[in-house]
Amino acid sequence: MYTEKVMDHFSNPRNMGEIENADGVGTVGNAKCGDIMRIYLKIENGIVEDVKFKTFGCGAAIATSSMATELVKGKSVQEALEVTNKAVMDALDGLPRAKVHCSLLAEEALHAALWDYAQKNNIVIEGLVEPKEDIHELDEDFE
Numbered sequence: 001m002y003t004e005k006v007m008d009h010f011s012n013p014r015n016m017g018e019i020e021n022a023d024g025v026g027t028v029g030n031a032k033c034g035d036i037m038r039i040y041l042k043i044e045n046g047i048v049e050d051v052k053f054k055t056f057g058c059g060a061a062i063a064t065s066s067m068a069t070e071l072v073k074g075k076s077v078q079e080a081l082e083v084t085n086k087a088v089m090d091a092l093d094g095l096p097r098a099k100v101h102c103s104l105l106a107e108e109a110l111h112a113a114l115w116d117y118a119q120k121n122n123i124v125i126e127g128l129v130e131p132k133e134d135i136h137e138l139d140e141d142f143e
Contacts, residue, residue, distance in 0.1 A: 002059070003093040009063035014070050017052045023120065026112025030105055030135050035061045037109040039069070041080075043117055048072050048080050053109070060099035061106075067091050068106035081114055081128055083107065101135065108135050 002010075019040040029036040035057030042050035051073050053065040068088050072080040085103035089095050095103060112131040118124065 001096055002063075003095075005067075005092045006060065006063045006095065009066040009092065010059040013053075013062055013066040015052050015066065015073070016054070018054055019050060019052050022052075022113075024113040024115075024117030026109045026114070026116055026131065028105055028108045028112050028131065028133055028135055030101055033057070033101065035102065035105055037061060037065055037105050039065070039106075039109040039113040041072075041113045041117055043077060046077050048075050048077070057105075058099070058102070060095055060102040063092060064088050064095070064102045064106040065109070068110055072110060077114060077117070077125055078127075080110065081125055083110060104135050108132060 019042050022040040023043040024041040027038040037055045038053065040052045041048055051069040053069050055062050055065040068083060071083045071087060071091060085107040088103045088106050108131050111128065114125055114128055115131050118128060
């Protein structure tokens with residue numbers, strides 16, 4: 001059911017924890033399945049220097065959180081914005097259809113953290129739109 005990479009990121013999550021005084025924090029959930037994901041960003045000179053996550057959810061939610069943090073670490077803010085749920089799924093060698101919403105959660109949590117960073121610093125990140133706190137409506141196409 002799950003790929004080796006999903007199992008690895010679930011069993012050995014990368015970047016788990018929180019960052020005190022983070023430059024951006026994003027929290028999103030899915031009321032339908034109960035998953036909640038929070039991503040913390042430390043950004044210096046427009047580069048994601050550190051990223052951590054805390055996730056309450058299934059193994060796929062933990063794995064997508066872990067992979068999303070790996071994909072943005074060391075990237076520019078603009079490159080981090082371009083990390084999509086598809087990029088997370090591809091990096092994990094796929095997810096079962098019923099767990100695609102977990103990758104959407106990771107994308108939205110990352111965007112929420114970037115939104116928080118932009119708001120705190122009174123800047124505009126091109127292409128960034130205000131995130132949703134509950135993504136259950138976004139994943140209806142994947143049921």
